Amino acid sequence: MSALATGSPRHRQIADALRRSIRSGVYERGTQLPSERELAEEFDVSRGTVRQALATLRAEGVVASRKGARGVVLAEPRAQSFSELLSFSAWARALGERPAGRVVELARRYADAADAHRLDVTEGDPVFFLVRVRMLGDAPVMIERTTFVESVGRLVASVDLEADSIYARLAERGVVFAHARHYVSALAADNEDAALLGVEPGTPLLRQVRRTTSPEGMPLEWADDRYLGDAVSFVLENSSGSRHAARVIGTIPEPRGDGALR
Amino acid sequence: MSALATGSPRHRQIADALRRSIRSGVYERGTQLPSERELAEEFDVSRGTVRQALATLRAEGVVASRKGARGVVLAEPRAQSFSELLSFSAWARALGERPAGRVVELARRYADAADAHRLDVTEGDPVFFLVRVRMLGDAPVMIERTTFVESVGRLVASVDLEADSIYARLAERGVVFAHARHYVSALAADNEDAALLGVEPGTPLLRQVRRTTSPEGMPLEWADDRYLGDAVSFVLENSSGSRHAARVIGTIPEPRGDGALR
DNA sequence: CAGTGGTCTAGACCACGTG
DNA sequence: ACGTGGTCTAGACCACTGA
Numbered sequence: 001m002s003a004l005a006t007g008s009p010r011h012r013q014i015a016d017a018l019r020r021s022i023r024s025g026v027y028e029r030g031t032q033l034p035s036e037r038e039l040a041e042e043f044d045v046s047r048g049t050v051r052q053a054l055a056t057l058r059a060e061g062v063v064a065s066r067k068g069a070r071g072v073v074l075a076e077p078r079a080q081s082f083s084e085l086l087s088f089s090a091w092a093r094a095l096g097e098r099p100a101g102r103v104v105e106l107a108r109r110y111a112d113a114a115d116a117h118r119l120d121v122t123e124g125d126p127v128f129f130l131v132r133v134r135m136l137g138d139a140p141v142m143i144e145r146t147t148f149v150e151s152v153g154r155l156v157a158s159v160d161l162e163a164d165s166i167y168a169r170l171a172e173r174g175v176v177f178a179h180a181r182h183y184v185s186a187l188a189a190d191n192e193d194a195a196l197l198g199v200e201p202g203t204p205l206l207r208q209v210r211r212t213t214s215p216e217g218m219p220l221e222w223a224d225d226r227y228l229g230d231a232v233s234f235v236l237e238n239s240s241g242s243r244h245a246a247r248v249i250g251t252i253p254e255p256r257g258d259g260a261l262r
Numbered sequence: 263m264s265a266l267a268t269g270s271p272r273h274r275q276i277a278d279a280l281r282r283s284i285r286s287g288v289y290e291r292g293t294q295l296p297s298e299r300e301l302a303e304e305f306d307v308s309r310g311t312v313r314q315a316l317a318t319l320r321a322e323g324v325v326a327s328r329k330g331a332r333g334v335v336l337a338e339p340r341a342q343s344f345s346e347l348l349s350f351s352a353w354a355r356a357l358g359e360r361p362a363g364r365v366v367e368l369a370r371r372y373a374d375a376a377d378a379h380r381l382d383v384t385e386g387d388p389v390f391f392l393v394r395v396r397m398l399g400d401a402p403v404m405i406e407r408t409t410f411v412e413s414v415g416r417l418v419a420s421v422d423l424e425a426d427s428i429y430a431r432l433a434e435r436g437v438v439f440a441h442a443r444h445y446v447s448a449l450a451a452d453n454e455d456a457a458l459l460g461v462e463p464g465t466p467l468l469r470q471v472r473r474t475t476s477p478e479g480m481p482l483e484w485a486d487d488r489y490l491g492d493a494v495s496f497v498l499e500n501s502s503g504s505r506h507a508a509r510v511i512g513t514i515p516e517p518r519g520d521g522a523l524r
Numbered sequence: 525c526a527g528t529g530g531t532c533t534a535g536a537c538c539a540c541g542t543g
Numbered sequence: 544a545c546g547t548g549g550t551c552t553a554g555a556c557c558a559c560t561g562a
Binding site for chain 4: 272308328331
């Protein structure tokens with residue numbers, strides 16, 4: 001016990017405490033939580049702070065609540081975070097797997113129309129392009145094709161790409177990835193995909209196109225990741241109030257509009 | 263103008279107003295928003311209410327904010343909601359498409375192990391099983407295989423499944439779908455999939471397995487939806503603070519644990 | 525340095541649900 | 544009828560950003 005987050009905000013500490021209570025069976029799946037006023041007294045904070053903590057758990061799909069009734073426990077908390085969705089290395093390590101990567105290509109090149117659109121740069125501006133095959137243990141599970149804006153790419157080029165997590169290294173140098181939008185669809189492996197993953201062309205792949213921005217909203221990278229369909233899946237939570245996820249026609253918005261459809 | 267949501271909470275009205283302002287170009291992508299205190303004065307509410315509205319936009323990926331600096335506009339707001347992710351009909355209509363569906367099978371049967379696990383019922387309990395092919399215009403785009411708990415399934419059986427949105431009809435009868443967890447992966451069309459969608463076996467499909475619960479956390483249905491990979495994709499937003507989405511090893515959790523992994 | 529968002533408090537009223 | 548969560552107010556202090 002102890003040594004935990006004395007400096008972190010109170011509402012986060014409370015969310016952590018509630019998560020632990022649920023995981024350890026103090027509050028079981030399907031049962032009701034104490035009222036917000038009771039929790040406020042228990043943690044010696046105002047009700048507003050308790051509500052802030054509960055909002056976090058609600059967004060995680062751990063609890064649900066309605067107007068006149070007490071909150072209920074929906075499910076065990078999942079251990080995941082933003083960095084684990086962004087970084088293959090962080091994710092793999094959190095699962096106890098040994099992440100590995102083989103660099104296929106690292107090049108400085110010039111932005112084409114797609115790069116320009118997704119990174120908010122001008123066509124012809126320099127960007128960095130990186131292709132890696134990522135593995136769990138010895139088995140390849142995905143191909144990662146990432147395009148970085150020049151300032152970030154220069155840092156990437158100085159990292160040990162075979163061993164390290166790019167995002168951990170960049171974070172050390174003050175490059176913060178704060179927000180991402182992901183497009184998820186399915187496609188058949190083309191010849192290059194197939195060769196890199198060691199499968200037949202035509203094998204179904206899960207495609208994730210991602211665009212990541214800094215806290216200021218500045219695009220930092222975009223990536224086209226392709227997973228073996230039976231190796232990995234994505235999980236998302238989705239409640240009546242929230243709009244974190246959506247479904248769109250077609251695959252990936254290419255030409256104009258940043259937001260697809262239209 | 264006017265006629266809009268006089269009864270809805272103030273923070274929602276403010277979020278709507280800000281979304282409109284961004285869409286209409288009052289606040290452009292990449293620029294700063296007014297300070298929270300200024301917005302509070304403009305809308306004549308307290309700062310807390312403004313922050314509640316901004317939290318919504320943040321979760322949607324429309325704006326971002328950090329400690330000492332003003333919020334910035336990340337992207338144009340997307341028109342989507344929970345019901346549009348859940349209901350094929352609502353989604354298609356919102357896009358101006360004409361949704362259609364062909365019922366392949368509707369049967370009352372008895373829960374197998376997977377049903378029992380996902381719906382919190384006992385193996386052998388009655389459930390309702392529905393298979394539909396969904397189309398946009400004349401083209402089939404997905405197969406929907408849904409299993410309902412008995413109480414909901416009985417209502418489903420009384421609905422015009424070819425024309426109506428199940429979820430709209432159920433909502434009218436007081437069955438509220440409040441929370442969903444989705445698992446997204448890729449797989450190859452099997453013979454049945456291929457025949458129903460009119461494609462070759464082996465064609466890549468985007469698979470979404472969903473489990474939906476009531477506001478009280480009671481499971482109402484689970485579904486295995488398979489989309490033509492090039493017809494539809496999913497979009498998700500994901501910020502440093504949030505945990506709405508995650509990546510997991512393997513495809514769909516089958517046996518135990520509700521939360522996959524472990 | 526002044527201004528900002530992040531956090532927190534201590535109240536209040538309402539619509540809703542359950543007994 | 545009562546307790547509940549949802550909403551809202553009017554303050555306050557802090558850590559951080561940016562000129």
